[in-house]
Amino acid sequence: MERRMSVATHWGSFVAVVDSGRLVRIEPRHDDPAPSPIGPGMVTAADDSARVLRPAVRKGWLNGEPRAHGTARGTDAFVEVSWDHAITLVSDELRRVRSQHGDSAVFGGSYGWASAGRFHHAQGQLHRFLALDGGYTDARNTYSTAALEVILPHVIGGHPWSYQSRMPMWAEVVDNCELVVAFGGLALKNSQINPGGLARHQTQDLQRQCREAGVRFVNISPIRSDVAGFLDAEWLPVVPNTDTAAMLGIAHTMLVNGWHDEDFLRRCCVGFDRFASYLLGELDGIRKDAAWAAKITGISRDAITDLARRLTTRRSLIMVNYAVQRADHGEQPIWMSVVLAAMAGSMGRPGCGWGAGYATMDATGVARDRAFVATVPEVANPVPDFIPVARIADTLLHPGEVIDYDGKRLTLPELRLVYWCGGNPFHHHQDLHRLTRAWQTPDTVVVHEAWWNTTAKFADIVLPVATSLERDDFAAGFSDPHLVAMPKVREPAGESRTDHHIFAALASRLGFEQEFTESRSEIGWVRHLYEQTRAKLGDDAALPSFDDFWRSSTAELPASTGPFPGSFEALRSDPQRFPLPTPSGRIEIFSEEIDSFGYDDCAGHPKWYEPVEWLRADLSDRFPLHLISNQPASRLHSQYDNGDHSLSSKIRGREPVAINPLDAASRGIESGMIVRVYNDRGSCLAGAVLSDDVMPGVVQLSTGAWWDPVQPGLSGTLDRHGNPNVLTADRPCSRLSQGPSALSALVDVEFYDEPLPDVLAFAPPSLVPPS
Ligand SMILES: Nc1nc2c(c(=O)[nH]1)N[C@H]1C(S)=C(S)[C@@H](COP(=O)(O)OP(=O)(O)OC[C@H]3O[C@@H](n4cnc5c(=O)[nH]c(N)nc54)[C@H](O)[C@@H]3O)O[C@H]1N2
Numbered sequence: 001m002e003r004r005m006s007v008a009t010h011w012g013s014f015v016a017v018v019d020s021g022r023l024v025r026i027e028p029r030h031d032d033p034a035p036s037p038i039g040p041g042m043v044t045a046a047d048d049s050a051r052v053l054r055p056a057v058r059k060g061w062l063n064g065e066p067r068a069h070g071t072a073r074g075t076d077a078f079v080e081v082s083w084d085h086a087i088t089l090v091s092d093e094l095r096r097v098r099s100q101h102g103d104s105a106v107f108g109g110s111y112g113w114a115s116a117g118r119f120h121h122a123q124g125q126l127h128r129f130l131a132l133d134g135g136y137t138d139a140r141n142t143y144s145t146a147a148l149e150v151i152l153p154h155v156i157g158g159h160p161w162s163y164q165s166r167m168p169m170w171a172e173v174v175d176n177c178e179l180v181v182a183f184g185g186l187a188l189k190n191s192q193i194n195p196g197g198l199a200r201h202q203t204q205d206l207q208r209q210c211r212e213a214g215v216r217f218v219n220i221s222p223i224r225s226d227v228a229g230f231l232d233a234e235w236l237p238v239v240p241n242t243d244t245a246a247m248l249g250i251a252h253t254m255l256v257n258g259w260h261d262e263d264f265l266r267r268c269c270v271g272f273d274r275f276a277s278y279l280l281g282e283l284d285g286i287r288k289d290a291a292w293a294a295k296i297t298g299i300s301r302d303a304i305t306d307l308a309r310r311l312t313t314r315r316s317l318i319m320v321n322y323a324v325q326r327a328d329h330g331e332q333p334i335w336m337s338v339v340l341a342a343m344a345g346s347m348g349r350p351g352c353g354w355g356a357g358y359a360t361m362d363a364t365g366v367a368r369d370r371a372f373v374a375t376v377p378e379v380a381n382p383v384p385d386f387i388p389v390a391r392i393a394d395t396l397l398h399p400g401e402v403i404d405y406d407g408k409r410l411t412l413p414e415l416r417l418v419y420w421c422g423g424n425p426f427h428h429h430q431d432l433h434r435l436t437r438a439w440q441t442p443d444t445v446v447v448h449e450a451w452w453n454t455t456a457k458f459a460d461i462v463l464p465v466a467t468s469l470e471r472d473d474f475a476a477g478f479s480d481p482h483l484v485a486m487p488k489v490r491e492p493a494g495e496s497r498t499d500h501h502i503f504a505a506l507a508s509r510l511g512f513e514q515e516f517t518e519s520r521s522e523i524g525w526v527r528h529l530y531e532q533t534r535a536k537l538g539d540d541a542a543l544p545s546f547d548d549f550w551r552s553s554t555a556e557l558p559a560s561t562g563p564f565p566g567s568f569e570a571l572r573s574d575p576q577r578f579p580l581p582t583p584s585g586r587i588e589i590f591s592e593e594i595d596s597f598g599y600d601d602c603a604g605h606p607k608w609y610e611p612v613e614w615l616r617a618d619l620s621d622r623f624p625l626h627l628i629s630n631q632p633a634s635r636l637h638s639q640y641d642n643g644d645h646s647l648s649s650k651i652r653g654r655e656p657v658a659i660n661p662l663d664a665a666s667r668g669i670e671s672g673m674i675v676r677v678y679n680d681r682g683s684c685l686a687g688a689v690l691s692d693d694v695m696p697g698v699v700q701l702s703t704g705a706w707w708d709p710v711q712p713g714l715s716g717t718l719d720r721h722g723n724p725n726v727l728t729a730d731r732p733c734s735r736l737s738q739g740p741s742a743l744s745a746l747v748d749v750e751f752y753d754e755p756l757p758d759v760l761a762f763a764p765p766s767l768v769p770p771s
């Protein structure tokens with residue numbers, strides 16, 4: 001007998017069809033106008049050969065071989081052990097490391113997206129466990145938007161993410177805006193996603209409404225298809241990483257023609273004069289005019305002048321995506337985009353002005369916020385140490401070194417035990433060969449994973465976890481006004497357990513089980529968090545009882561009514577009464593605070609800094625193509641790369657790389673050929689796709705193909721599968737944010753004229769008996 005059950009994921013809600021306990025298929029929900037094809041592809045992965053079925057320990061580690069440096073992490077075989085044995089090994093090692101090296105030697109940053117679900121939130125569970133056990137070194141900011149998160153509080157004030165409720169919503173754009181200029185485009189592929197889940201995908205409809213209302217779109221991006229075809233956008237291909245120069249050219253044109261909004265700049269901003277003298281070249285002798293910008297960006301002088309005119313004469317909205325700041329000096333395009341919007345005269349007008357991240361998930365621009373939903377209670381971390389999230393390899397390689405970060409000086413701690421739960425550093429980090437070297441330094445790496453991905457293969461102790469399909473929970477996405485039930489639709493594969501179950505067992509061994517579990521069962525917790533939500537929202541919200549919710553699978557949350565402090569509309573109306581939460585109370589075009597840090601790579605106002613790697617760098621003689629490693633259309637990061645949908649996107653098993661036909665022709669590359677993408681850091685195979693959508697000089701290879709090194713221990717070894725992070729640089733954006741700069745990398749591409757090696761990314765490591 002078939003049963004239909006609710007499923008919630010970061011890529012939407014679905015219906016699981018289950019027959020006698022077996023998951024048969026996953027279908028779209030009838031009320032989702034744009035369901036993601038990733039959902040149905042999850043079925044086969046649930047039982048594929050890459051599943052981790054039993055706890056496993058790296059052989060060398062188990063045999064007590066040297067625990068730091070020169071280990072065989074990533075190359076060794078694994079020995080399967082019982083849960084009891086695994087729990088003993090992990091709890092003993094936690095005790096040893098804490099007593100010998102202190103609590104800050106335990107790294108619990110564990111960055112990553114894990115899965116939807118309020119209770120089984122991997123990082124929430126890990127942090128609660130580690131905090132109760134004595135604490136851990138944490139990681140700050142995200143791989144998504146580190147530069148933005150650090151710069152924006154200086155410029156517009158408030159919480160790093162507060163811009164999401166302060167910028168115009170799509171519905172307001174429809175009603176009020178005439179011109180959208182999108183730096184980095186508006187890729188619909190990315191709006192499949194909402195962290196935490198979503199009931200219905202809305203962005204596509206909202207974008208269509210804009211078009212129907214006559215809003216014009218300009219796509220400033222190296223890739224034409226970053227904007228949906230139905231928007232009929234103008235495409236201005238831009239040399240990657242030069243958006244700041246383009247914006248400066250537009251700003252200069254506004255200034256010299258007197259088109260800028262002097263009134264707003266005077267009343268609501270500080271520091272325009274100092275910035276203006278930079279624009280005019282009074283400080284460095286270089287006028288940042290349209291001709292200057294054209295040379296750098298490849299956008300014509302006329303197009304830049306035209307944009308300056310249209311931005312100041314139309315009701316306009318300047319959008320920046322996240323990719324533009326995941327780059328060398330990534331703070332600058334974010335800061336400069338705010339300044340440009342302030343100059344354009346639209347800042348603080350309904351549906352106009354400035355906003356970021358519209359094309360990054362089905363949440364930004366859809367709703368300002370959502371009502372309160374309870375989560376697993378946090379426990380304060382007794383250890384104060386943290387690292388900027390993308391400095392993990394630096395920390396492992398150079399403990400004790402002092403680095404700058406947002407005006408502070410941080411000493412990188414010495415990490416002895418790395419605990420990862422719900423993330424995939426061998427997906428997300430840049431320069432994987434460098435990470436591999438760094439990864440040999442700690443004594444022990446513990447990983448909770450469902451699949452033998454690269455991070456699992458590079459661990460010492462792998463604890464197999466149940467997936468989100470294999471546990472009871474409920475989801476509440478970012479700004480999504482729904483709760484969605486997530487009943488267990490199948491039993492955990494093999495001996496896998498939930499993260500919570502594993503931590504409860506460890507807590508029991510370490511003597512704080514009761515504090516960790518609060519004596520609740522897992523379903524008891526789910527019910528508790530739901531009831532807490534229901535009680536907090538009160539009678540007006542009228543949430544159904546837990547049992548009714550569980551039966552009907554969704555519950556509607558009341559709309560969030562704010563307050564949303566820091567509004568630009570309020571600022572425009574009366575800056576004295578409604579100051580921004582910045583030191584000056586205004587938009588900081590010049591920041592005294594940043595200026596006082598004295599950084600040579602982030603001055604007191606937005607500036608053009610040449611990236612280390614870009615198409616006009618000397619290095620382009622050897623590596624003449626700029627690599628865009630953007631988000632994959634066919635999966636979320638590395639998740640479900642082993643699922644049907646992602647697998648069907650591969651070319652002879654390799655990740656597709658898109659290349660302009662001109663660049664392909666000069667290299668004798670044809671569509672469907674397997675090519676080698678390479679630079680001095682590494683190389684990978686990929687399947688060529690010829691496309692006019694990619695500007696000449698640029699190649700596009702999405703992230704997320706599980707890294708498949710031919711010789712795992714060997715630096716620079718060929719990746720058979722197509723993971724761009726063997727090519728990217730592990731270089732901070734600047735001393736201010738220390739963010740990742742994945743989008744600043746030069747490569748070359750050649751036809752791979754050798755016998756094709758099999759892709760072994762999805763094969764488990766060798767599992768051997770104990771010796
Ligand atoms: N070159 C380049 N690199 C990039 C980017 C880029 O643009 N270019 N983008 C960056 C960005 S924006 C991000 S956000 C990061 C993403 O990096 P990650 O968030 O690390 O990537 P995911 O593939 O989502 O990794 C999540 C992992 O958690 C596991 N998992 C899922 N659910 C659970 C669970 O319940 N418990 C446990 N224990 N594990 C679970 C999955 O199997 C998967 O291995 O990548 C960054 N890396």
Ligand SMILES: Nc1nc2c(c(=O)[nH]1)N[C@H]1C(S)=C(S)[C@@H](COP(=O)(O)OP(=O)(O)OC[C@H]3O[C@@H](n4cnc5c(=O)[nH]c(N)nc54)[C@H](O)[C@@H]3O)O[C@H]1N2
Nearest residue numbers: 144184190220221223240241321322323360630631636637
């Ligand atoms: N399907 C899917 N959707 C996702 C994700 C996923 O893994 N899969 N990940 C989610 C996450 S964690 C995040 S943080 C967001 C990320 O959202 P974004 O960072 O906005 O997304 P990307 O796809 O990395 O980049 C979008 C486009 O930016 C353009 N671009 C790159 N560099 C430059 C540049 O220097 N200048 C200009 N003008 N354009 C440039 C590229 O052409 C690229 O296609 O996406 C989210 N959405």
Ligand SMILES: [Mo]
Nearest residue numbers: 142143144145
């Ligand atoms: Mo991200």
